[in-house]
Amino acid sequence: MSHTTVAGPPRVPVAPATTPSRAGRFWGDTGLVLVRELRPLVRDPFSMLFGLVQPLFFLALFGPLLVSSLGGTDALGGDVWLWFVPSILVMSTLFGTTGTGSNLQMELVSGSHERLLVTPMSRSAMLVGRALKEVVPVVVQALVVVLVMLPFGLRPDPLGVVLTLGQLAVLGVGIGGFSYALALAVRKQEWMFWVVQQTVIFPLMLLSGMLLPLDGGPAWMRTVSYADPLRYVVDAARELFAGDLASPAVLWGWVAALLTAAAGLAVGVRTMERARA
Amino acid sequence: MIRTRGLTKDFVVSRHETVHAVRGIDLDVEAGELVAVLGPNGAGKTTTMRMLTTLLAPTSGTAHVAGHDVTTAPHRVRAAIGYVGQGNGAASVQQVRDELVLQGRVHGLDRRAAEYRADELLEALDLAPLARRKVDSLSGGQRRRLDVALGLVQAPPLLFLDEPSTGLDPHNRANLWEHVLRLRTRSAESSGPPTTIVLTTHYLDEADTMAERVVVVDHGEVIADDTADALKADLAGDHVALQAAPEHLAVLAQIAERDAGTREVAVDVTADHDGAGDAGPDRLSTGVVSVRSTDGTRAVPGLLRAADAAGVDVLGVQVSRPTLDDVFLALTGRSLRETALDPSSGRTPDLTKEVAR
Ligand SMILES: Nc1ncnc2c1ncn2[C@@H]1O[C@H](COP(=O)(O)OP(=O)(O)OP(=O)(O)O)[C@@H](O)[C@H]1O
Numbered sequence: 012m013s014h015t016t017v018a019g020p021p022r023v024p025v026a027p028a029t030t031p032s033r034a035g036r037f038w039g040d041t042g043l044v045l046v047r048e049l050r051p052l053v054r055d056p057f058s059m060l061f062g063l064v065q066p067l068f069f070l071a072l073f074g075p076l077l078v079s080s081l082g083g084t085d086a087l088g089g090d091v092w093l094w095f096v097p098s099i100l101v102m103s104t105l106f107g108t109t110g111t112g113s114n115l116q117m118e119l120v121s122g123s124h125e126r127l128l129v130t131p132m133s134r135s136a137m138l139v140g141r142a143l144k145e146v147v148p149v150v151v152q153a154l155v156v157v158l159v160m161l162p163f164g165l166r167p168d169p170l171g172v173v174l175t176l177g178q179l180a181v182l183g184v185g186i187g188g189f190s191y192a193l194a195l196a197v198r199k200q201e202w203m204f205w206v207v208q209q210t211v212i213f214p215l216m217l218l219s220g221m222l223l224p225l226d227g228g229p230a231w232m233r234t235v236s237y238a239d240p241l242r243y244v245v246d247a248a249r250e251l252f253a254g255d256l257a258s259p260a261v262l263w264g265w266v267a268a269l270l271t272a273a274a275g276l277a278v279g280v281r282t283m284e285r286a287r288a
Numbered sequence: 289m290i291r292t293r294g295l296t297k298d299f300v301v302s303r304h305e306t307v308h309a310v311r312g313i314d315l316d317v318e319a320g321e322l323v324a325v326l327g328p329n330g331a332g333k334t335t336t337m338r339m340l341t342t343l344l345a346p347t348s349g350t351a352h353v354a355g356h357d358v359t360t361a362p363h364r365v366r367a368a369i370g371y372v373g374q375g376n377g378a379a380s381v382q383q384v385r386d387e388l389v390l391q392g393r394v395h396g397l398d399r400r401a402a403e404y405r406a407d408e409l410l411e412a413l414d415l416a417p418l419a420r421r422k423v424d425s426l427s428g429g430q431r432r433r434l435d436v437a438l439g440l441v442q443a444p445p446l447l448f449l450d451e452p453s454t455g456l457d458p459h460n461r462a463n464l465w466e467h468v469l470r471l472r473t474r475s476a477e478s479s480g481p482p483t484t485i486v487l488t489t490h491y492l493d494e495a496d497t498m499a500e501r502v503v504v505v506d507h508g509e510v511i512a513d514d515t516a517d518a519l520k521a522d523l524a525g526d527h528v529a530l531q532a533a534p535e536h537l538a539v540l541a542q543i544a545e546r547d548a549g550t551r552e553v554a555v556d557v558t559a560d561h562d563g564a565g566d567a568g569p570d571r572l573s574t575g576v577v578s579v580r581s582t583d584g585t586r587a588v589p590g591l592l593r594a595a596d597a598a599g600v601d602v603l604g605v606q607v608s609r610p611t612l613d614d615v616f617l618a619l620t621g622r623s624l625r626e627t628a629l630d631p632s633s634g635r636t637p638d639l640t641k642e643v644a645r
């Protein structure tokens with residue numbers, strides 16, 4: 012080799028425009044990631060409606076079946092829409108946010124995530140910004156479902172709807188965090204992502220009492236259902252839609268949504284910080 | 289600027305197979321150098337770059353980049369480098385200009401400065417008309433130019449380019465290098481040393497003309513490291529072909545062997561050196577003495593004088609300069625050109641196994 016070695020690594024002055032604190036860096040980067048993730052949605056808002064196809068089928072085809080198989084609406088508290096529309100809102104939140112990790116998967120494959128990894132951007136911000144973005148599709152989709160159902164006789168408590176949207180948004184951020192963590196965890200076997208997603212959503216859905224009342228189910232099922240955070244959010248949404256804003260179920264809904272958000276963000280951030288190619 | 293000692297990366301593919309992708313690389317790059325890393329597919333170029341850019345943790349060994357250890361202070365390294373990976377850096381759902389602005393913001397530019405810089409680069413890399421396009425609507429070469437632009441946004445003191453010119457047409461290839469070189473000279477004018485650049489390429493001519501220093505990597509090891517000219521002179525040498533009548537060839541070969549710069553002499557009696565395929569009577573009446581010489585152009589006058597003195601009629605002379613491919617051939621007995629062009633000899637399991645040994 013014709014190149015001589017210098018003693019010790021050379022020092023190079025690094026001159027960033029500003030040197031923000033760690034926390035400043037985190038929030039600034041979270042904002043950048045959030046805006047970046049929202050742009051495609053804002054430019055193409057109709058893309059958010061595709062996620063509604065499945066939930067609307069459940070609404071249109073499963074709803075009538077539900078009423079007839081239960082022999083009326085008594086088991087549902089009298090009004091099928093006040094019982095079933097909240098279910099559909101939680102369902103569309105679940106479907107949309109569990110799948111969001113696939114967006115990150117695309118970036119893992121193409122190299123655009125790698126490009127950002129070789130910048131000073133905060134790793135946690137990469138996750139939190141993405142998870143926070145889930146609020147927008149969740150709320151937009153829920154609003155569309157509610158609006159679509161108004162002509163069919165849905166008459167929810169307006170304030171209850173607003174509070175439900177808030178709870179769904181918090182829940183969606185948490186599930187989004189888990190979904191991104193999954194995408195990072197199975198990056199070597201991409202196909203695993205959808206396998207795991209499908210395997211997880213159906214038990215979560217059925218055990219939440221979203222599609223059929225749990226009261227008629229076996230005892231073990233009712234017991235297990237207490238471990239399903241969606242159960243509390245579904246119950247809370249039904250109370251809120253019915254206008255019973257002070258019901259304890261609403262409080263439990265908040266607890267479940269917030270715990271899911273905290274856990275999802277924590278797991279997501281940890282996975283993102285540890286993920287190496 | 290870069291200093292590695294015993295840098296090593298093993299990939300455990302399965303229980304029976306470990307790929308030794310990089311095996312103990314010692315590399316020193318000074319501030320301001322422009323280094324081209326050459327090597328066949330699977331040589332370990334990308335893996336090395338990914339370790340230097342903090343994307344991969346080394347299995348063993350150390351690496352200091354821009355004054356910081358890649359394992360203990362990765363965020364400081366990241367702040368000081370630009371990286372254009374072998375994949376596509378821009379997300380397909382985003383718009384071209386947005387990605388550039390974001391890149392500037394991430395590197396600490398405020399919105400105005402980031403937008404200004406983005407527009408500057410769009411202009412420089414012929415991307416301005418595509419600013420509002422979605423990335424997945426770009427052609428391969430346009431996308432590649434965007435990748436390069438993303439790596440240049442913060443005008444880093446150290447730039448890693450992994451096959452930046454792959455997929456570009458000749459015009460844009462020239463344009464890209466012009467821009468990269470301009471970036472270097474401009475940073476030299478402004479104050480500090482010129483931008484340090486480490487690049488890989490499979491275009492040997494590009495490495496030849498661009499790089500001041502060529503590092504040849506094969507099977508995860510550095511097998512040569514010098515200027516392109518020195519490598520060629522040391523390892524390959526010029527090729528001098530002397531044409532003469534068959535009866536003179538033996539004497540001519542002796543003369544050639546006596547020359548100080550000569551490394552190897554071969555005699556080919558039946559060579560058709562003019563390349564004229566017609567089988568006339570002339571064809572058998574000339575032969576060729578092939579000489580590998582340290583400096584062919586300088587050797588020729590002496591050779592001719594000596595031949596003249598010995599009464600040998602030299603009928604024709606041809607001097608050809610070696611290419612980097614000749615260098616690689618001399619080093620490994622294989623041609624880079626073949627490995628680069630033949631898809632079957634690239635990332636095949638065969639090579640992986642060979643590397644794993
Ligand atoms: N993630 C990985 N897991 C297993 N093996 C890997 C991985 N990445 C690279 N390798 C192997 O390491 C070796 C070096 O790969 P690398 O990508 O560094 O080659 P390269 O010199 O960049 O080649 P090319 O010119 O084709 O880009 C190859 O044998 C490759 O198969």
Ligand SMILES: [Mg+2]
Nearest residue numbers: 333334335374
């Ligand atoms: Mg490579």
